[in-house]
Every structure is written in structure tokens, then in C-alpha cells.
Amino acid sequence: MLRRSAIVVAASAVLLTACLVPEKFSAKASFQPDGAYSVTYAGTAVHAMAAMQAAKTGKLTAKDEASLEQEVAKMKRNPDVQSVSYRGNGRYELRLEAKRTKGQALDLLSSLKVNTSKDGVITISSPPINEKSRKEMAQLGIKIDGTFDVTLPKNAEIISQNATGTPSFFGLMGTYSWKIGSVEQRPMMKFRLKG
DSSP states (O other), rough: OOOOOOHHHHHHHTTTTEEEEEEEEEEEEEEETSSSEEEEEEEEEEHHHHHHHHHHHSOOOOOHHHHHHHHHHHTTTTTTEEEEEEETTTTTEEEEEEOOOOOOOOEEEEEEEEEOOOTOOEEOOOOOOOOOHHHHHTTTTTOOOOEEEEEOOOOOEEEEEOOOOOOBTTBBBBBBEEOOOOOOOOOOEEEOOOO
């Protein structure tokens, strides 16, 4: 019975968006007229399983902390990781910069995805989180406080979007922006590049 409970707890943690959950951050995406793009992320992310362990026992063990510290070396092997440091208590400070060519997909921290369909529609989305996972995140004390800005070229044709802020002056100045303060706020945008 104890073993089964441990497996259920571990499975729940994995379902809480892979392992790292963005916490306090600023993210930006910039698209070029040819479809190439870059995405940056600067801020903190919490290791979901570590947060679960800390909530359960009150704190992480020295062995857990050392294991999480060792993950830094693995993360640095990812070419999108510009810098990473472990801050303790299951939290990392991250600077990411991902550059992609036209049509190349991106999955950033399992929290932001960029995909291009066969008909050329580019979708920026944040996968939905089910009600159970939302409650678990709240119980773990994971609070999201971030911004996400998207800059599009003049040849972009918006199909749909749910930004909290949009460019001004007929769409010529500024960015599409999201102020993200909870897991319910999921950025989504669909557009195509003309010509």
C-alpha cells in the first residue's frame, strides 16, 4: 500500500508539467518576415516534484538539494540554456534563448509551444492544465507571476489571439502581451505570414 501511494504521488508530480514550472519570469518571442523566430525566458522555475516533497515534509533533505544542484550541469548541455543556477528549495534561476528557423517547432519548459501547420498557420500556445493539476499547484504554493510579449512582422495576419495587450496605432507599434498571474491564464495566438 505504501509503495502504491509513492507511485501515485510520483505520477501526480510528473503530470504537473514535466518537471520545471515557470514561476516569476519575463518571456519574449520575436518573429521575422521569413518565419524565423527567437524566444527568450528570464526568471525562476520550480521543480514540481521538489515542491511536492517540500510540501509533504516541510523541507527538502540535503540529499534532495544536492541532486537538484547536480541537474544544473545537465541543463547547461541544452543549447537553448544561456545560464542556469540552483537557488535552493527546488528553484532555479534561468536564462533561455531559443532560435528557430521557419517551421521549426519549439517546446519551452513544457509551458510554451510554437508549431506551424501544413497550411502555414503558426500557433503559439500554452498547453491547458486540468483542474486537478491546478489545485495541486495551489496546494504546493506555486505562484505564477510573469509576462510574455510577442513581436510580429508587418506581414503577419492574425487569425486569433487572447493577449491582454495589443499593438497600438493600427498594429504598427508595440507588442502582443500577456500578464500571467495564474495557471488559468494561457497565452494563445494563431497567425500566418503573408507573401
